[in-house]
């Protein structure tokens with residue numbers, strides 16, 4: 001997430017930039033001088049090389065090199081950025097990497113939409129598609145299902161999609177970047193041939209990729225679009241755009257494996273079903289659901305339910321494994337969601353030799369029963385670990401305990417943890433105290449990682465999280481952020497300006513991220529794009545939940561701002577120009593600590 005502003009700050013120090021305007025001299029680990037923003041005779045303006053920031057304790061001006069140059073030379077951010085980037089030798093392009101990626105995503109979606117229309121038309125009208133229509137009917141796909149899921153047919157040809165989309169103005173390079181064509185020896189050809197096509201939409205309904213089921217004797221029964229700027233198989237759920245409302249209303253999401261399973265469910269009125277498009281559900285997929293559903297039921301066929309690989313993927317997806325998934329946003333604020341994930345997940349096991357498609361078509365009531373009687377994830381994992389262990393086999397018992405303890409450590413609720421400790425003790429014939437000791441030991445080790453601070457850097461910060469939430473509801477943001485957060489609490493100038501813009505922009509019934517982007521100064525688009533990408537990876541929340549999340553995020557950000565101010569005060573202790581100034585600083589420190597205490601009460 002390194003952007004232009006961060007690259008500039010890597011290369012230019014505050015001491016250097018500010019030192020040209022303000023005469024600075026060493027004061028302990030810091031530099032001080034006469035403030036250029038207010039008139040003074042004794043210096044109360046400090047530069048902190050450690051954080052690359054400045055602060056005047058006389059007039060309270062503070063910030064980084066960008067705010068300094070903007071204020072000192074009366075420049076807009078855009079102008080300050082140009083000036084400092086030039087000085088740092090950081091190239092400024094009008095289409096940085098991020099907006100290039102956003103543009104690519106848009107282009108892929110457009111190509112996919114055109115391809116989906118072509119495939120649909122083939123399935124509906126092409127005389128050569130009669131066998132596909134027969135096949136679909138045989139599989140129980142009625143006209144409504146074909147329409148609702150926009151199913152199509154990719155003809156058995158090397159270039160029919162290519163020729164058709166070329167005519168519509170899509171060139172080979174674009175189609176190939178979108179994953180629809182492949183090239184060999186400079187010749188482009190269709191990726192999907194002789195397949196029943198399932199367009200895959202993101203939660204907003206944009207077609208981001210395809211799954212294709214072989215209709216001939218192709219050994220690859222199912223084939224997906226390759227990873228592109230628009231498509232990441234582990235980051236989408238098939239059917240979520242259609243299932244969203246029903247999931248929200250019922251509070252329950254059911255995850256099946258395949259396209260046909262999801263479609264069959266919808267045909268029988270189970271609109272809350274989505275497909276993971278693979279045996280393993282990913283943490284990103286769980287996160288897509290966690291804001292919508294209180295209960296996520298994962299339907300497994302009997303083989304998958306017994307497999308160790310399934311167990312492992314479920315542990316990972318629910319956050320019960322200590323292995324942090326690579327795509328985790330890595331924010332303390334999100335761990336609360338992560339901790340709750342395990343409590344949300346249930347596992348439904350299907351009868352042997354059936355898949356959801358069979359079960360639903362044979363007997364919808366049976367499906368209803370299977371999913372509503374699903375087992376809590378922790379129970380399922382426990383049974384898988386402890387079932388069939390010979391009490392006399394000590395090494396097996398010890399190994400099982402080790403695995404089970406890891407799961408217990410991942411559970412957020414103390415009461416739930418002690419429930420499983422008792423159960424484990426009983427099933428493995430191990431004293432409860434011994435298990436408790438193991439659990440405590442591990443939790444101390446894995447949970448005591450330092451909380452993220454507001455320190456500038458390429459990783460995600462608290463204010464990133466607050467702004468990402470803010471995008472979803474500017475009215476909430478205005479109410480909360482304007483009252484809780486101060487401009488200097490934001491970790492970088494772009495976030496500070498985004499927050500200002502979010503507070504200023506008139507909401508007029510229009511909404512959506514694209515609309516919001518258009519309201520912003522172009523110099524903020526890069527940062528906005530990064531936050532938007534981050535937002536997409538977060539659990540969705542709205543209404544009261546969103547309000548509460550935003551409020552907590554704002555309070556935490558304010559608390560970090562106060563802590564940072566306190567650190568600065570500690571750094572300049574003894575550097576004040578007089579006893580009276582030192583007393584004033586001590587008074588401010590007391591205030592700060594009081595405010596921090598109040599905030600922590602509010603966060604509890």
Ligand SMILES: [Zn+2]
Pocket residue numbers: 035036037038045056057058059060061
């Ligand atoms: Zn000042």
